[in-house]
Amino acid sequence: MSSLENVLYIQVGLGLLPNMFLLFFYNFIILGDRPKPMDLISCQLTFVHIMMILSEGDNLLANILESLKFGNDIKCKITFYINRVMRGLSICITCLLSISQAVTISPSTSSMAKFKNKVKKHIIYAFFYLWSFNLSFSSRWIFYVAGFTNVSENYQMKVTKSCSLFPMNYIFRGFILTVIISRDVFLVGVMLTTSTYMVIILCRHQRQCKHLHSISHLRASPEKRATQTILLLVVFFVVMYWLDFIISFTSILFWRYDPVILTVQKFVMYTYPTIAPLVQISSDKRIIHILKFFTPNTSRFSKK
Known part of the structure; x- marks a missing residue:
């Protein structure tokens, strides 16, 4: 059990550092001239991931509240x-x-093209509604x-070392699970639909490029790189989210949390916030240029 917890702590550290870097980077872009809608969304997602990691179990946020005598x-x-x-x-x-991204890369002849100019105008309203x-x-x-007291006497379900859940009414619990499942199935369905649409657009664009140019002269456009990154994030998110959901759903349904299962669930939940910023950093040329600028040029020293 201790080895699993140690891996979890390492994962938390690996997740926080790149997310903090991305948050600083996107805030710098947003405060600059004409940020893109994708930068605004990515900044929100990065902030959500930071807060999700900090608020899980007995992590930093819990320690801060404890130090403030809560x-x-x-x-x-x-x-x-x-x-x-934050999970929602x-x-x-x-x-x-x-x-x-699906709206951004849609061709001018498609029905989605009319929404391109509306994305930036309505993105703030979308944030307000989601929050x-x-x-x-x-x-x-x-x-x-x-706060956790006694499971056997109060029928509480322990969810962290110091916190527990009280039992819900069966009707209310069923209603909540129905709403959550409906929301998640709908959102995942939308993500898979837009991902399929983007794959079709990319394949069509690739065929056109091969027809007009030789393969050796093909270079990935910024839109294509961004689309491939988002496709990777969406697929990875869907897999990790449903693994986490199955564990949570099973635990709440049978009203039982095993410490090992709980630790595994945390590991699964942290995986997406940990991997997502690394994927974004490695695929964004703006960030790569910044990192290259601060990286020492070892070649000039080797020549000497």
């Missing part, structure tokens, strides 16, 4: 609520990222999570 109940309610809000925002903003929905929908956890 009671165990208040600490559990705040961290659990923030974590659930993660799937929503990833879906928004996929939709925006409002997830903040309100996850508020139920404030009433059902508390």
Whole structure:
């Protein structure tokens, strides 16, 4: 068990560093001249990933609240609520990222082309709606999570070392699970649909390029690189999200959390926020140029 927890702590550190770098980078871009809608969405997603990592279990946010002399109940309610809000925002903003890129690369002759000029104008309204929905929908956890006392007497389900869930009414629990499953199936369906659409656009563009030029002269455009990155993120997100969802759904359905299963679930949940920024950094030429600028040029020293 301790080895699993050590791996989890290493994963948390590996997830925070690139996300903090990306957050700083996107804020710098946004404060500059004419940020792209994709930069705004990526900045939101990076912030959500940072907060999701910090608020999981007995991590940094819980330690900060404890140092501020918050009671165990208040600490559990705040961290659990923030974590659930961020998990909901993660799937929503990833879906928004996929939709925006599909609209961006759509040809001028397609029906989606008319939305290109509207994306930037309405992106703020989309953020407001997504944040409002997830903040309100996850508020139920404030009433059902508390400091851990005694599982056998109070029928609580332990979810961290110091926090537990109170049992919900079967009808209410069924209603909540139905809403969550419906939301997730819809959003994942939209992501898969837009991903399929982007793959078709890329394949069509590739055939046209091969027809006009030789393969040796083909170079990936920024739009193509961005699309390939988002496709990779969406596919990876869908796999990790449903693994996490199956574990969570099974635990809540049978009202039982095993410490090993809980640690594995955290590892699965951290995987996407850890890998996503690395994929974004390695595929964004702006970031690569910045890293090259700060990287020492060893070749000139070797010549001497």
